[in-house]
Structures are given as structure tokens and as C-alpha cells.
Amino acid sequence: TVQLEMKALWEEFNQLGTEMIVTKAGRRMFPTFQVKILGMDSRADYALLMDFVPLDDKRYRYAFHSSAWLVAGRADPATPGRVHFHPDSPAKGAQWMRQIVSFDKLKLTNNLQDDNGHIILNSMHRYQPRFHVVFVDPRRDSERYAQENFKSFVFAETQFTAVTAYQNHRITQLKIASNPFAKGFRESGDSDSWTVSPR
Amino acid sequence: TVQLEMKALWEEFNQLGTEMIVTKAGRRMFPTFQVKILGMDSRADYALLMDFVPLDDKRYRYAFHSSAWLVAGRADPATPGRVHFHPDSPAKGAQWMRQIVSFDKLKLTNNLQDDNGHIILNSMHRYQPRFHVVFVDPRRDSERYAQENFKSFVFAETQFTAVTAYQNHRITQLKIASNPFAKGFRESGDSDSWTVSPR
DNA sequence: CCCTTTTCACCTAGGTGGTAAGAT
DNA sequence: ATCTTACCACCTAGGTGAAAAGGG
Numbered sequence A, B: 001t002v003q004l005e006m007k008a009l010w011e012e013f014n015q016l017g018t019e020m021i022v023t024k025a026g027r028r029m030f031p032t033f034q035v036k037i038l039g040m041d042s043r044a045d046y047a048l049l050m051d052f053v054p055l056d057d058k059r060y061r062y063a064f065h066s067s068a069w070l071v072a073g074r075a076d077p078a079t080p081g082r083v084h085f086h087p088d089s090p091a092k093g094a095q096w097m098r099q100i101v102s103f104d105k106l107k108l109t110n111n112l113q114d115d116n117g118h119i120i121l122n123s124m125h126r127y128q129p130r131f132h133v134v135f136v137d138p139r140r141d142s143e144r145y146a147q148e149n150f151k152s153f154v155f156a157e158t159q160f161t162a163v164t165a166y167q168n169h170r171i172t173q174l175k176i177a178s179n180p181f182a183k184g185f186r187e188s189g190d191s192d193s194w195t196v197s198p199r
Numbered sequence C: 001c002c003c004t005t006t007t008c009a010c011c012t013a014g015g016t017g018g019t020a021a022g023a024t
Numbered sequence D: 001a002t003c004t005t006a007c008c009a010c011c012t013a014g015g016t017g018a019a020a021a022g023g024g
Helices: A007-016 A093-098 A169-178 A180-185 B007-016 B093-098 B169-178 B180-185
Strands: A002-004 A019-021 A034-037 A045-054 A058-063 A068-074 A107-109 A126-135 A150-154 A160-163 B002-004 B019-021 B034-037 B045-054 B058-063 B068-074 B107-109 B126-135 B150-154 B160-163
Touching: A002 A007, A007 A169, A045 A093, A169 A180, B002 B007, B007 B169, B045 B093, B169 B180
Parallel strands: A019 A160, B019 B160
Antiparallel strands: A002 A034, A045 A126, A058 A068, A126 A150, A126 A160, B002 B034, B045 B126, B058 B068, B126 B150, B126 B160
């Protein structure tokens, strides 16, 4: 079983309509996708990875006057469907379960020619992150058991719209309030209410 | 075979008598111990690690007037003989050989009660870093082959004296001139001659 | 008009030796 | 006297959204 970390924060973003910045150089996600894993075989090897699937076949635009996302037509041509392996992969179940697994090295880009292994997404499109656990099968013909050695997890509250600049100002405000790296844009209270516990 | 990186810099320090700071919280080495590895089995698993052995059974003090290290008696009681595994261990030979292997997470401490897995050394004592390659033997009774699955490398130019504060001012100057993190203490030329290539 | 790119000040996070005070 | 500790200003390295400029 897998538990999503910072679930309350994800839900707060999701309620407003989460946006994630994509840049040419690659931008991290915030909130960071982090999970707590239980029930692995401590001594077996696993690889952990993520990918992103389109939530629909549409392109969106943001109507500022009504503060709402509108369908703006059919989706652009699909981007190369990349996968991000957690850099500690492969590792023993015991190591994965020891602490929260954080995908903070994952970056999103809109550069179709990206050469850094980042996840390529279309801006103004909606995506659903997926998390996959692959059991590294020691058997010779392990390919044949690919299905049973593969488990996927989807958390609906992590879906988002890719953007090159934030559209919904309330999303911007929540990012500034909750991401430590954006502290420079906080004006007032600074209530610390969303200070993220380290690692 | 194993090649020591930044060999010229190590030799320049060694000629003056290298000193490495030890602190309660742990201090990195500078220069960083880095090696290029050749001749591994690309598909086999290896663990890479370092340890530190006393160069002699003596305690030293520094005579400022003569700018020389003098023997100050017998060594203090030996510290716990710890080992530092490279954090990427274990990994395939191909991955180790792909690029320079850097032990930049290794830290030296004088705290006998250290709880962070750092290397514990006695200040004012001389040490020789050692580098070890362990072949992860897939055989069941691999312990019996420990000897043949183990290779050690010693570079005499990396030996040093552990200190809590620099003694030889020329060592201080060379550290300031060659360590990017000490750039704040450079006064003049800033010739960039010792700028270290990244990673 | 709508969206993207570039640059920037302002942060987090952590590695430097200097310095002065502390310890033995 | 000799060595150690704690704190500091000053760096490296890199993650933020704002703002202005760029592109179709």
C-alpha cells in the first residue's frame, strides 16, 4: 500500500485547480510528489517511477474575468511519453519503506527537444501523475511476468494543468504561502501554517 | 585500475603537509577524494568505500616559529574504526565507470560519540585515506571469498594531519585559493587557476 | 490577444576560514 | 600554552514568482 504525503495541501490546491509551471530548463513540481510505502518485501529489489497521462483530449484557456478554465479546442499532438525513475532505483524494499520517498528531482518541461530526461508536457493541458512500483524479478524470463511484477497508484488530488505562467491568482498565492523557496514573495502574516517538515 | 583525480592539487597540498579540519558536526575533506575507475565488469555489482588508517603511533604539534610539525608524544587512544560507503553503493560496474566517483558526502569528525556515521579521527594525528572496491559476490557462501572479492588502493599523496584549526598558514592560503566555498577569503588575483571542474 | 521566454531579486540549504571565547 | 568550540560573514548552488520582453 502507498500513502500520499502532504495530502491536505494537495487537496487544498486541487480544490482551486492545481497548476504546475513548465519551463524550457525544467521546473520542479510543488507540492512535491511524496509517498510513504508499506508492505514491500524488505529484501527484494524494487524500482520506483512516475509518469503523467493526459486527463482528456482537450486544450484549455483561462478566463480571467470569470476565474474559470474553459475548453479551447482539441489537444495538441501528444508529447513524448517519458518516465521518471526515482534516482535511488533500484533499491531494497527495506530502504524504500524506511522513510518517505520524495520525487523532488523530477522536473517538468515544455521543450520537445529536451535532452535532460525531464518529463515533457503540453502547456494548457491537464495531466494525472501516476506512481509505479516495479518488482525486480530475479528470474531469467522475468519479462513474461511483467504484469504481476508491476503495481500502479493514482491519486486524483494530484492532477493539474500545465502552464508556463500561473493563471489563477489564488493558486499563485497558495504556492507563495506554502513553498519555502517562494518566501521572498510573502508580504504579511507568514503564519508558518504550511511549513513543510524536512525530507 | 583506479586513477586519483586532482592529483596535481593533492601533490601541491602534500608538499606543504596537508591538513584536514575535523569538527563536532563533521567537515568535508578538501581536496575531495575522487577517482576514475577502469576495468570493472560492467554488469557486476560493486560497493565502493573508504577508511582511514593512522600513519604512525604518534601525536603531533606544530611549531609556528619553525613552521614544522614535531612529535608530541604517543598517539591518543584509537578512534572507532569506521568506514564510509559511497552512497551510490551498491551499483553496477558500468555506472561506477561512467564518470568520476566523488566522495563528497564523506565527513570527518573528532566527536567520539558521533551519531551521524561520520569518520572519527584524532586531531593532531596523521592519517592515510584508503579506497576499497568490493565485488558483490552472487554466490551463497560469498564470505569465504572475501579476500579475492576485495581490492584496496592507497594514494600516498592524500595523507594528512587532522586538525581542529589550521596550523600551517600556507595550507590555509592554498585552501582559500583552491576551494570555491572559501572564495570569500580571497583578496587579490583570484586567478581561477584552481577552479575545480564540476562533479 | 494569448501565451512563452528571459532575467532578476529574494529565498533555502549548506560549505568556507576567521575570530573570540572556552577548555584543559 | 595549546588546542577546541561556537558563531559569523561570505561564499556556492539552485529553487521561487514577478516583470518585462518576445512571438505568433
